[in-house]
Amino acid sequence: MNISHEWLKTLVPHTRSADEVRDLLTAHVATVEGFEHTRAELASFVIARVMESEKIPDTKLSFNKVDDGSGTLLEVVCGAPNVTVGTMYPFARTGTTMPAGLVIEKRKIRGFTSNGMLCSARELGLGQDHDGILPIETAAAPGTPLLDVLPISDVRIVVDVLPNRPDLLSHRGVAREVSALTGVAMVEPADWTAAVAVPAPVVGDASATAGGVTVRLDDREGCPRYGAAIIRGVKVGPSPEWLVKRLEAIGSRSINNVVDATNYLLHGFGHPMHAFDLSKLEGSTIVVRRAAAGETLTTLDGTERKLTTGMLVIADAAHATAVAGVMGGRESEVTDATTDILLEVASFHAGLVRSGRRALGLSTDASYRFERGVDDAALPELLARGAAYIAEIAGGTVETKLLVGAAPAPRARVSFAPSRVARLLGDAVPADEVVALLTSIGFDVQGSGDALSVAAPTWRHDVSRDVDLVEEIARLRGYDRLPDTLTGARPGNVPDHPLHTVGRRVRDALVAAGLLEVRPLPFTTQRAESQARVLNPLAQDEAYLRLDLLDTLSRRAEYNLNRMQGNVRLFEVGTAFLAGSGAESVGGEEIRVAALLMGASRPPHFTEPKPPAFDAWDAKALATRVAQAAWPGATIEFAEAVRDGADQCLWTVAVDGSVRGHVSALTSLDAPNWASPAFGVELTLGAMPVAYVAPKGEHRYVSAATSGPAVAPVRYVPLPAMPAAEFDLALLVPTHIAAAAVEALIRNTAGELLESVVVFDEYRGKGLPEGTRSVGWRLTFRHPERTLRDKEIEGRRAMLLKTLEKELSVVPRSA
Amino acid sequence: MTLDEFKAACAALAADAPAQIAAVADLDAWTALRNALVGRASGRLTDIMATLPQLPKEDRREAGQAANAVKLEVEALLTARESGLSAAAKSGGDLDLTMPERRRWVGAAHPVSQVIDEITEIFRELGFTIALGPEAEHTWYNFQALNFPDDHPAMDLHDTLYLQGDLVLRTHTSPVQVRTLQQYAPPIRILAPGNVHRRDPFDASHAPTFAQVEGLVVDEGITFADLKATLTHFANRFFGSTRTRFRPSYFPFTEPSAEMDVLCGVCKGSGCSVCKNSGWVEILGSGMVHPAVIESAGLDSTKYTGWAFGLGPARTALARHGIPDIRILYDSDVRFLEQFAR
Numbered sequence A: 001m002n003i004s005h006e007w008l009k010t011l012v013p014h015t016r017s018a019d020e021v022r023d024l025l026t027a028h029v030a031t032v033e034g035f036e037h038t039r040a041e042l043a044s045f046v047i048a049r050v051m052e053s054e055k056i057p058d059t060k061l062s063f064n065k066v067d068d069g070s071g072t073l074l075e076v077v078c079g080a081p082n083v084t085v086g087t088m089y090p091f092a093r094t095g096t097t098m099p100a101g102l103v104i105e106k107r108k109i110r111g112f113t114s115n116g117m118l119c120s121a122r123e124l125g126l127g128q129d130h131d132g133i134l135p136i137e138t139a140a141a142p143g144t145p146l147l148d149v150l151p152i153s154d155v156r157i158v159v160d161v162l163p164n165r166p167d168l169l170s171h172r173g174v175a176r177e178v179s180a181l182t183g184v185a186m187v188e189p190a191d192w193t194a195a196v197a198v199p200a201p202v203v204g205d206a207s208a209t210a211g212g213v214t215v216r217l218d219d220r221e222g223c224p225r226y227g228a229a230i231i232r233g234v235k236v237g238p239s240p241e242w243l244v245k246r247l248e249a250i251g252s253r254s255i256n257n258v259v260d261a262t263n264y265l266l267h268g269f270g271h272p273m274h275a276f277d278l279s280k281l282e283g284s285t286i287v288v289r290r291a292a293a294g295e296t297l298t299t300l301d302g303t304e305r306k307l308t309t310g311m312l313v314i315a316d317a318a319h320a321t322a323v324a325g326v327m328g329g330r331e332s333e334v335t336d337a338t339t340d341i342l343l344e345v346a347s348f349h350a351g352l353v354r355s356g357r358r359a360l361g362l363s364t365d366a367s368y369r370f371e372r373g374v375d376d377a378a379l380p381e382l383l384a385r386g387a388a389y390i391a392e393i394a395g396g397t398v399e400t401k402l403l404v405g406a407a408p409a410p411r412a413r414v415s416f417a418p419s420r421v422a423r424l425l426g427d428a429v430p431a432d433e434v435v436a437l438l439t440s441i442g443f444d445v446q447g448s449g450d451a452l453s454v455a456a457p458t459w460r461h462d463v464s465r466d467v468d469l470v471e472e473i474a475r476l477r478g479y480d481r482l483p484d485t486l487t488g489a490r491p492g493n494v495p496d497h498p499l500h501t502v503g504r505r506v507r508d509a510l511v512a513a514g515l516l517e518v519r520p521l522p523f524t525t526q527r528a529e530s531q532a533r534v535l536n537p538l539a540q541d542e543a544y545l546r547l548d549l550l551d552t553l554s555r556r557a558e559y560n561l562n563r564m565q566g567n568v569r570l571f572e573v574g575t576a577f578l579a580g581s582g583a584e585s586v587g588g589e590e591i592r593v594a595a596l597l598m599g600a601s602r603p604p605h606f607t608e609p610k611p612p613a614f615d616a617w618d619a620k621a622l623a624t625r626v627a628q629a630a631w632p633g634a635t636i637e638f639a640e641a642v643r644d645g646a647d648q649c650l651w652t653v654a655v656d657g658s659v660r661g662h663v664s665a666l667t668s669l670d671a672p673n674w675a676s677p678a679f680g681v682e683l684t685l686g687a688m689p690v691a692y693v694a695p696k697g698e699h700r701y702v703s704a705a706t707s708g709p710a711v712a713p714v715r716y717v718p719l720p721a722m723p724a725a726e727f728d729l730a731l732l733v734p735t736h737i738a739a740a741a742v743e744a745l746i747r748n749t750a751g752e753l754l755e756s757v758v759v760f761d762e763y764r765g766k767g768l769p770e771g772t773r774s775v776g777w778r779l780t781f782r783h784p785e786r787t788l789r790d791k792e793i794e795g796r797r798a799m800l801l802k803t804l805e806k807e808l809s810v811v812p813r814s815a
Numbered sequence B: 001m002t003l004d005e006f007k008a009a010c011a012a013l014a015a016d017a018p019a020q021i022a023a024v025a026d027l028d029a030w031t032a033l034r035n036a037l038v039g040r041a042s043g044r045l046t047d048i049m050a051t052l053p054q055l056p057k058e059d060r061r062e063a064g065q066a067a068n069a070v071k072l073e074v075e076a077l078l079t080a081r082e083s084g085l086s087a088a089a090k091s092g093g094d095l096d097l098t099m100p101e102r103r104r105w106v107g108a109a110h111p112v113s114q115v116i117d118e119i120t121e122i123f124r125e126l127g128f129t130i131a132l133g134p135e136a137e138h139t140w141y142n143f144q145a146l147n148f149p150d151d152h153p154a155m156d157l158h159d160t161l162y163l164q165g166d167l168v169l170r171t172h173t174s175p176v177q178v179r180t181l182q183q184y185a186p187p188i189r190i191l192a193p194g195n196v197h198r199r200d201p202f203d204a205s206h207a208p209t210f211a212q213v214e215g216l217v218v219d220e221g222i223t224f225a226d227l228k229a230t231l232t233h234f235a236n237r238f239f240g241s242t243r244t245r246f247r248p249s250y251f252p253f254t255e256p257s258a259e260m261d262v263l264c265g266v267c268k269g270s271g272c273s274v275c276k277n278s279g280w281v282e283i284l285g286s287g288m289v290h291p292a293v294i295e296s297a298g299l300d301s302t303k304y305t306g307w308a309f310g311l312g313p314a315r316t317a318l319a320r321h322g323i324p325d326i327r328i329l330y331d332s333d334v335r336f337l338e339q340f341a342r
C-alpha cells in the first residue's frame, strides 16, 4: 500500500517527520518496506532572482545576471520570452541533472557565457506549460532549495499490508493508527470544502426505485447491501491539480475527474467505488445477480471475457455490465461525453469476489480489498462522501441516493480478562492501560476490572479471540518494550528423530571421504507409470517427483561434465518419493543417501601424474563406509545383482539381512567420450511416513520413551599375546568360481585358529591354463596361548589344498 | 683410570659425535661411523667400557650410567641421520622440500547445511531436539491445522504445488509443529529443519525448493518474553553480538506474530543497499503459538502456551558468502562446492 505523507497529514494533522512515521508504523503497525521522496529529481534545484537582463540582438535570447545566493552574480543565457528583472525562477546550476537526463554545463552561446539554466514548468516535469520560465512568488532568499519553496514534494511510504489487516489499505486506515500512536485526533481532509448538498438515501430491502433508477438485489448472499448515487449534469474533464498530485504521490495516474475521484476515495477511505455512465445502463436499472450461462462482458481493459455461471455480476436490465467487485465493463465506462453518473458503493461477498477474479485471472485494487474485507458498516457514509466529492470535482447535482439491503450484523463481543495479558506476554499491563490502548484504535470496551467485553471496530476482521486482543496491546505498547529475560526451561519430551541422527552420521562420513554435498531440486521427468506428479508444475518438463536420488545426482554430474568438470564426487541425503497407486499419488517417502563417483580417485601429484579413476571397488568401499556409518556394528553384505533399468546394477547392499540399496555403474549418464565411467551408491536410511499421526484435532501420546543409546557399544577384544603364523595360498581359480566361494571354503576348513583371510592379489592372462585366473590369499593363524609350530601350519596348508581341489577343483598355481 | 678420567672420555665422545654424524654422506659411511663410535667389536664407546673394571668398585655404577647416557645420545643421532639418508636415497638423491604435498580430494557439507548445523548447534545447547516430517503433506497439516482460513488471501502468501488426492508439497516446515504436538506431550522444545516447496519461478532470489528451520516450544507458562529472550540469544550467538528488533507481523498460526530483524552487518544500522536503507536485516518470522494450533493437536490451549519461529538458512548462506544468485546453490558445480570445505 502506497501512502502519501502529505495526504496522511490531511487526515491526521501530526507534526512528525516522514522518517518518524515510517519508524512508528514499522514498530507498531505494519512494516514499511519502501520509502521514497517524490520529486527527488528536483532536490538539487534552487531558486534564483534575475538582477539584470538584456536582449541578445537578432535572437530570441536574453543575457541575464542572476543571483543564486552564492554571493556572485552568474551570467546566464535564457531563451524564454518572459524573463523579468526582479523575479524569482527555478534555477539549475552547472552540474545539475535535468529530469529528462540532460546535465547542465557551462557553455558559450552566441559569444555569451551561460552558467546554468532558468527553468520552465515543463522542463521540471511539473506540467505542460512551456510558455516561459516559471515565476515563483516567495519570500525565501535566492539559493533556497526549490522543494522548500514549492509545495510539490512528498514522501511515498510503502507499507507491507498483510492479509489480516485490509483496514490498512487506505490513508484513513493508516491515519487511525498514527492518530492512536501520536495522540493527534483525526480530522476531515482539508482538500474538501464539503459544500455539496447530498440528499438522504431512499432505502429498500431487496430493491428500490427513485429518480428514475431501480436497484435490485437478486443475490442477497453475494451482495448484502448496495448503495447507488445518481449525479446528473457532470462535466467530465481533467482533475484539479491537488487531486492529480495526490494520485501521483501514490504512483497512480490521473485519468479524468470522475475516475480520479473514485480512486481518491478508494485509496483515501478504503472502499472500492465504481462510476457507471447512467445513460448506458439499459432501463436505468442495476441488478446484482449471478452471470447467466454463455454471458460475456468486455471489461474496462478491452478484453472480452466469458463469464461463468457462478460469477457475481452487476447487470442492467439486459446484460452484465461489471464483474462485481473486480472490474467494470467498457460499455458503461465513464467517457468525456458522460453527463449522468451512477456511483456504486456496495458490499460484496469476499469469497465470490475471490473466485470471480481467479476465474478471470484478474486482480484489481477493488478485488484486492473486497477479498480481504472492507468496512461494510461505513457504506452509507462513503456513499454520501463519494457523491459529494464527484459533484464537487466534476460538477453536477447529487439527485438521488438509493440504499438497498441490510446493514451488517453487529460485531460479536469477545470476553477479555486483562490479567490474561501477562500469561502470554510475560508482563502485566494495568487494566486501565489495556482499555485505553484498545479504545485508541476504535475498539468498544465495556465492563470493568478483569471482566471486559470487547467489540472490534467494523473495519477489523481479524479479531475473534482474546489472543487477538493481546496482540493489539503488545503491538501498541511496542514489542521492544516487552520483557526478554531468558529463564530456565524443562527438558523436552521429544527424542531426536532417528533419521536426523543417522543422516548426520552419514553426511559426516561422506564429507570425511572427500565427497561434496548437494541440495538440488527434487523434480524430474516421468520415469515410471505411477510416479508422483505435481498437478500445477512451473515447468512442464520437470513435473514429477523423483523416485530415487541417483536420478538427481546423475543430472548434476551431467551439469558438471557440460562445464568440463570430469572429477565429480557428489552426495545427497534427501527424500525419495515412492510411486503410489490410486488417488494418492505419493506411495510414501524415504530418506535416502546417494553418492556419485566419477573421474580421478585423487588429485594428481608429481609422484603420480595420472591417478587411477574411480572404479567399482571404490564405489563398493564407499557403500560399505556409508552403511557402517548409518548402521554401526551391523552385518553388511553385497550380493551380485542384475537390475532392470538404464543403469547397470553391480551389487545390492544388505544390512543385517535386509536389502537397503545398491551400487551401480551409471551407464545411462549422458557423458562425453573423455569422461570416466561413473558409479553410484544409493541406500535407504528409513521411511518418512506421510500418514496422519492421529485423527484431526486429536492427540496420541503414550509415554515418554526413555531410549538408551541407539547403537550397541563396541565390545573390547583383548590384544593378542602370542605371535601369529602366516602363509599365502596362490590358487588357480576357474573363472566360473567366485572368489567369495573359495574364501568361504577356506574359512570353513582352516579351523578355529584362523584369524584372517585376505585377498592380496589377482592375476589373469599369460602363463595360466585357459579359463582360470590366479588369486592370492594370505591366511593368518594364531593360538591364544602358545606359539604355533611349523608342523601345525604345514598340516593346515596341506589339508586346505586337498579340500579346495576336491570341492572346487581349485589347485595351487605352482602345481 | 679414575672416575673423572672415565667421565672425560665419555664427554669427549659425546662432543665429537654430532659433527661426525652430520658429516656422513651416505649409508655406507654411516655404517662405518656407527661401528667406529658404538660398534660392539671396536667402537670408541666399547673401548671406554672396557676400562670399567679398572675403576674402584664404588665408582663403577656412576661410570656405567655416564657411559649409558652417552650411548643413548649418540644412537639417537645415528638413527635420525639414517632415516634422512635413506629418504634421500629413495628419492634419488636430493629431496626438494619445496615440492607439493600429496593431496586427497576434500569433502564439504553444502553451505546451506552448514548454516543449518550452526543453528542446530545453538538451539541444542538450549535443550532443543530435532523433529522431522514428510515433504508431501496433507492439506490439513499444511493449512487448516495451522489456522489458515479456508479460501482466504492468507493462502496467497503460499503459492502451493499440489499433488493428487489430499496432498500438497509442504509450503513450510510448520506442519511438523502439529505432527509433533499430536505425538508428544509438552514440554516440547524442537527444531524441525527440512525442505519446503513453493510455486515460485526459479530466479536469482527464488527457488521452488528451499530449506527452512522451524522451532517450537510448548509448555505451561511459556510467554512472549521467552520468545524474545531465546531468539535474541540465538541472534547474538549466530551473528556475533548484535542488536535485534521485533516488529508486528502476521502468520495464521501465531498470535501475536513478530518478525525479528538484526542490525545490518554491512552498515551497522546507518542504511545501505543490503538492508534497503533500513539499517536492519530480516532474519525470521515468529510468534506465540495460536491456541487454535494447540487445539488442532487435541491439547488444552488454556493449559499450554508456546512460541514458534521459522527461518530460511539459504538467505543467510547467500549473505555470509557473498553469493549473488540462489541458483548457484542448486547447480552443484564441484568447483563451487569445494570452496566450502573446512
Ligand SMILES: [Zn+2]
Binding pocket: B264, B265, B266, B267, B268, B269, B270, B271, B272, B273, B274, B275, B276, B277, B279, B280
Ligand atoms: Zn545496511
